[in-house]
Amino acid sequence: MTHLACVCIAxxxxxxxxxxxxxxxxxxxxxxxxxxxxxxxxMDLIYDNYFIPQAFEFVPDFFKRSYELGVSIFLLEFFMxxxxxxTELILYMVMKIFLLSTGLAxxxxxxxxxxxWVGCVSLPLSLLILAFAGQATDHFNLIHKRGFRDQKIVxxxx
Numbered sequence: 132m133t134h135l136a137c138v139c140i141a142x143x144x145x146x147x148x149x150x151x152x153x154x155x156x157x158x159x160x161x162x163x164x165x166x167x168x169x170x171x172x173x174m175d176l177i178y179d180n181y182f183i184p185q186a187f188e189f190v191p192d193f194f195k196r197s198y199e200l201g202v203s204i205f206l207l208e209f210f211m212x213x214x215x216x217x218t219e220l221i222l223y224m225v226m227k228i229f230l231l232s233t234g235l236a237x238x239x240x241x242x243x244x245x246x247x248w249v250g251c252v253s254l255p256l257s258l259l260i261l262a263f264a265g266q267a268t269d270h271f272n273l274i275h276k277r278g279f280r281d282q283k284i285v286x287x288x289x
Contacts, residue, residue: 137200138203169215
C-alpha cells in the first residue's frame, strides 16, 4: 500500500493547484462536489496500490516516499484533469445539447442554472465512482466492521 501521507500530500497539492489556477470556478462549492468525490475515490485507489519497484526495495525510506509522492501526484492529476475533466466536459455538452434542442430549457434558463443541470448528472456518476473505488479496495468492509458490532443470533427450537 502507498504511504497514507504521500496520498494526502498529493491530494492537498492537487486542491491547492486547483484553487490557485481556477479561482473563479470555486465560487460555487456545489458544482465542485462531484470533483471532490471523484478525487477521494482516486486517492482511495492510489492508497490501496503499491507502486515501489523491486529495485527500490533496499533504498532509504526517504527515496521510497519521494517516489510514492511523485507517482501519487502524477496519477491524481492525470485522472482528475484528463479523465474526469473530459468526462465533465462531455456531460456538460450532452446536457446542453439535449436541453436546448428539445426545448426543455431556454438558453437564458440554462445559463442561470447550468451548475444544477450538470450536477444532476455528474453527482450521481461521481457517487458511483466513489462507491466502485470503495468496493474495489474493500474499504467498505472496514467501515462496516467499525460501525456495527457482531451480534449472535439465538434461535429457540421447540
